[in-house]
Amino acid sequence: MRELMDAKTKARLLEIGKVRIDTALLKNFTVPTAGPGAGNFAFFFRSGNQRVRLGISENSPLIAAEENGEIIICENDRKIVRGRIEEELIHCPDQAYVNLTEKCTFDCKFCPVPKLSGKVKSIEEVLHMIEKANSTGKMKAISITSGVDTTAEKEVERAISVIRETKKYGVPIGVGIYPTKGSTRRLKEAGADEIKYNVETMDRDLHEKLCPGQPLEEILEALRESVEIFGKNHVCSNFIIGLGESDESVEKGIKELIEIGVIPILRPASMHPLREGEIFIERPSAERLLRLTKFLQKELDKTDLDVGAFKTMCLPCTGCDLSPYYDLE
Numbered sequence: 001m002r003e004l005m006d007a008k009t010k011a012r013l014l015e016i017g018k019v020r021i022d023t024a025l026l027k028n029f030t031v032p033t034a035g036p037g038a039g040n041f042a043f044f045f046r047s048g049n050q051r052v053r054l055g056i057s058e059n060s061p062l063i064a065a066e067e068n069g070e071i072i073i074c075e076n077d078r079k080i081v082r083g084r085i086e087e088e089l090i091h092c093p094d095q096a097y098v099n100l101t102e103k104c105t106f107d108c109k110f111c112p113v114p115k116l117s118g119k120v121k122s123i124e125e126v127l128h129m130i131e132k133a134n135s136t137g138k139m140k141a142i143s144i145t146s147g148v149d150t151t152a153e154k155e156v157e158r159a160i161s162v163i164r165e166t167k168k169y170g171v172p173i174g175v176g177i178y179p180t181k182g183s184t185r186r187l188k189e190a191g192a193d194e195i196k197y198n199v200e201t202m203d204r205d206l207h208e209k210l211c212p213g214q215p216l217e218e219i220l221e222a223l224r225e226s227v228e229i230f231g232k233n234h235v236c237s238n239f240i241i242g243l244g245e246s247d248e249s250v251e252k253g254i255k256e257l258i259e260i261g262v263i264p265i266l267r268p269a270s271m272h273p274l275r276e277g278e279i280f281i282e283r284p285s286a287e288r289l290l291r292l293t294k295f296l297q298k299e300l301d302k303t304d305l306d307v308g309a310f311k312t313m314c315l316p317c318t319g320c321d322l323s324p325y326y327d328l329e
């Protein structure tokens, strides 16, 4: 059996995305409230220095079970990797990653959040959650994300209130919300250290169809401004793979983002049952993930952009993606 996770095994785990596991083995499992994976049960699996976040499904060809105090994941009765379950702090290990607003007025076709109509947390509630996370002594970063309850502007105000109140913990603060006019400077002035505005896809035609009301050029402009205000190695963007885009358009998109100083996060697409029939999704194969992540790493190598410099949100977490440097040799 291959002992610890390597890039190929992680890519295979991400390709399938889900495992069969007795939930009694999980002390806590996460139900994300933001983004395309919202509402699905998942847990974190750590093997050596690598981590992956896996969904739970009775129909998966991957089976996870306990053996001699470790978790072994098998495919077709073959043991493919061993490791352990990692506990989350809030949403992911080591971070208090809080979604302020679990609903959204936008209607990105790959995202279930607008259909889930979740909770709008009060600022007091969020501050209490972060205080509790800090009291464990394990909080290395605070990350804030948000859907949109009424307007994107109001969510910026709410994020600013949380940032101001949590600077006292002395850990890096990252924020990933919808950009609005002036939001980048105001978030920086409030004390945010890192920022993420998601392009979702760099295929212009797909973007127009899948992300109504959010022109890609406006997001790119907000990212350019973010690099000016936050500096290089403080700005990243989720880039979904598997929406029907070609490898060529992904490679072009990666180059475009890197050129403006933004680190792309290649996120495997997943179909949510609430979006069945509304969108074409093809979860990328392990080979495709490996190929595109290698391309990303090669392009990053040509610049002074450093994935390891990020302290908040998805880049240090690595749970959902095959990550350059963290996962590739």
Ligand code: SF4
Pocket (backbone or CB within 6 Å): 053, 091, 092, 097, 313, 314, 315, 317, 318, 319, 320, 321
């Ligand atoms: S990679 Fe990002 S979205 Fe995935 S679990 Fe980690 S912090 Fe959450």
